[in-house]
Amino acid sequence: MTKATTAPKPLKTARYDGQENRRVVLEAALRVFSDLGFEGASTRAIAAEAGIEQGHLAYYFPSKMALWQQVIETFARQGEAYLQAQLTPETLVDPVATAEIVLPQFLRSFAANPRLTRLMLQEFSVLSARHEWVVANFGQPVWQMLEPLFNGLQAQGRLAGAPPVMAYFTLIGAALITFGNPELIAQFSGVAVDDTGWASQAIDHMLVPIFASA
Template sequence: MSVNSGGAASDGATPKSQRTRERIVQAALDAFATYGFGGASTRQIAALAGENQGLITYHFSTKESLWKAAVDSIFLEFRRELAERMVVLADADVRTQLRLLLIFFVQHAARRPEQMRLMIQEGKADNARMQWLVDRHVKGAFGIFGSIIENAIEEGILPKAPVVHYFYMLVGACSLLFTVAPECQYLTGDNPLDPAMVEAHAQAVVNLVLR
């Protein structure tokens, strides 16, 4: 029998119970991304999910367990999609790999802006939750993207600089527009999540990086 991130048995769960759990996890992701771990309450999350607060205790033993389940939900989705793209790009040249990964990061950030909002909320904290998140999810993405950046530097596609600087610059370039989408819309009147704007942003990032 497997155990989910909340510590509850997941095998044998009824479809209704699984749907309830998924609604709670998505509501938790939205709440933690907006208010942070300290600002989000289980009562608030239950209301967002349209569920009884007692069901949070049933599915997740603690608020931190619920937070971990929410983090897992978005990052496992991201890692699965990234792995699929890396298989497709395995035989591509470095410039093509970098170009298509930048487009992928933009598209993912637009589709799931709560991921980077969560990271901004949690990235400020020097605590065990941040260590867990980095060890479990961020290091893997850094390893994949970092190796492509290193190859791009070696081939002269990117100027020489520490990989960590490129990592954060490019992640920010790909995602910030969507992370602060309301600000952009108030500023310009444009909706960053409009498909045409997402495509234009992806092309702008590619043009900036790969002149």
């Protein structure tokens, strides 16, 4: 995993306060956590990346764990909110048509924020208290929302004959690995994963087994 190479931001002379400063801190923390992992990151490094005094950081986020949790809460809820709005009893009547709309857009959220995707991949991959928190607060709720859709796809003869949970984890695993490692893919192939055309092609490829008949 590559380490952050950007120079520390100049320290702010104004008093650390307000929503804009919180956003700056959270974006800086996302960069540092995704580059260095939770264990490798430090609040000192995050404060330097945000361009603030470490004491100001501690005032709003009393621990590294509290900051890490707030980073995920802030940046990961958008995809969950999208699913909640789209997956209703009415839309699930036609699971194939709904999946054709919902699943590509959901996967684009992985491509749109590769740092968050990498951070989630890190925590899903290692057993820890953070892993348990991410699973309980994000992994399981997302699966519970999507499970009826995948069950409906299976009932319509899709998923290439795979059980719904297998089809789901294969799809999500592909998205996490592909969109959470843009630098690695670029090293291997020279392909810029942040190119929107490439991301759309990758999503189309990932979805082929979902819509395939058994």
